[in-house]
Amino acid sequence: MERTLVIELKPGKDVLVKGWVHEIREMSKMKFIILRDVSGMVQCVLKKESKGFNEELTLESVISLKGNVKSAKLTNEKLTLKNVEIEVTELEIISKAEQLPIQVNEKTTSTDLSKRLDYRWLDLRKPEHLLVFKIWTCMEEAMREYWVKHGFIEIYTPKFMKSASESGAELFEVKYFGKKAYLAQSPQFYKQMAMAAGFERIFEIAPVFRANPSATSRHDTEFTMIDMEISFIKSEEDVMKVEEEWISYFLKKVKEEYGEEIKKTFGVDIIIPKLPFPRITMADAMKLLKEKGYKSSKGADLDAEGEKILAEIIKERYHHEFVFITEYPFSVRPFYHMKNESNNSLTKSFDLVWKGVEITTGAQREHRLNTLKEQAIEKEIDPKSIQYYLDFFRYGVPPHGGCALSPTRLLMLMLNLGNVREATFLPRDMTRLNP
Secondary structure, three states: EEEEOHHHHHOOOEEEEEEEEEEEEEEOOEEEEEEEEEOOOEEEEEEEEEEOOOOOOOOOOEEEEEEEEOOOOOOOOOOEEEEEEEEEEEEEEOOOOOOOOOOOOOOOOOOOOOHHHEEEEEHOOOOHHHHHHHHHHHHHHHHHHHHOOOOHHHHHHOOOOOOOOOHHHHHEEEEEEEEEEEOOOHHHHHHHHHOOOOOOEEEEEEEEOOOOOOOOOOOOOEEEEEEEEEEOOOOOHHHHHHHHHHHHHHHHHHHHHHHHHHHHHOOOOOOOOOOOEEEEEEHHHHHHHHHHHHOOOOOOOOHHHHHHHHHHHHHHHHHHOOEEOOOEEEHOOOOOOOOOOOOOOEEEEEEEEEEOOEEEEEEEEOOOHHHHHHHHHOOOOOOOHHHHHHHOOOOOOOOOOEEHHHHHHHHHHOOOOOOOHOOOOOOOOOOOOOO
């Protein structure tokens, strides 16, 4: 008999199901087992005459059950059960679980996050945690669907680099056959190389590495980054327009597929954002914060608290969860961001803030070789150290720009998780290299 998934169960069928023991209720002549597989959970009833009734079951053991599917109306405040139950004729223990170091079926999460991450493979068995990665899969599929419809090409860039692509203070240095190499902080330089190569529209989903000395809920040292870059733009406005359409597209797909489960499991109603998103200059953002009596601790840039306060103002004024902040000062932006033609102390760049947290940095890039060299020198970067990058611009490069964001931060905000580690399969931070 072929295995049947829980989601496929129909009354009147004899079936073989396999999965994990999520709950057990034992009585003298009957046992009730909640079996869990990747598709859902189902109640299974064993009577004393069922084969395997006397087997010693433990929570999270992997089992195989044969039986007949019956209609049933089951209610459970915490669990989403299939509206059928299986009358079991035969039970087999495939792999017996030892005593659990953390609970998988706890009604409310009470175990410390650090301990849960020590046993991440058990923590991920929880239906709500599995759901996060199902949502990620749906979200990424929708992202790719948008890109393919709009002529984007997928690339995969190197993760060993000879020099920094962002701030040198965030580099991980590694030995590389007698030479120094660095783990890539960003595919930025190679995204721009793709523009020089004539790809025109590209995306990449890949790991990046940041030696951030930060122990916050939204930073880690290795994480997935989603990057886009497009050519023949008129300004950074073209990049923002693509990004807001893309975000609205994949949020709509996620809501269609998982909106009800998200609301039941996480208590969040996904709002499909109206287009266009609000835009505000950095100067005006600072004025609004000043009116609220707040001054950023980062000077010319927004700090985390400033982003949060600004988002509250935008939501009150525009009834919108998103806001683009534009015209960042060159002093707080990388050398390759194009300067504003009317005020060269500002850049043609932006951040996107969602629910009070920055999720994207983007900009029109500087594509003129001499200007790029001048801006590198202004940032005290020796052009010789990035010569391979500057060479990309020697043979004709179209005006271009792009943006980048982290899917784990997206999911943290989408599902109100509180920490990017909850949306990361195996987190890496300042203290964690295991499992």
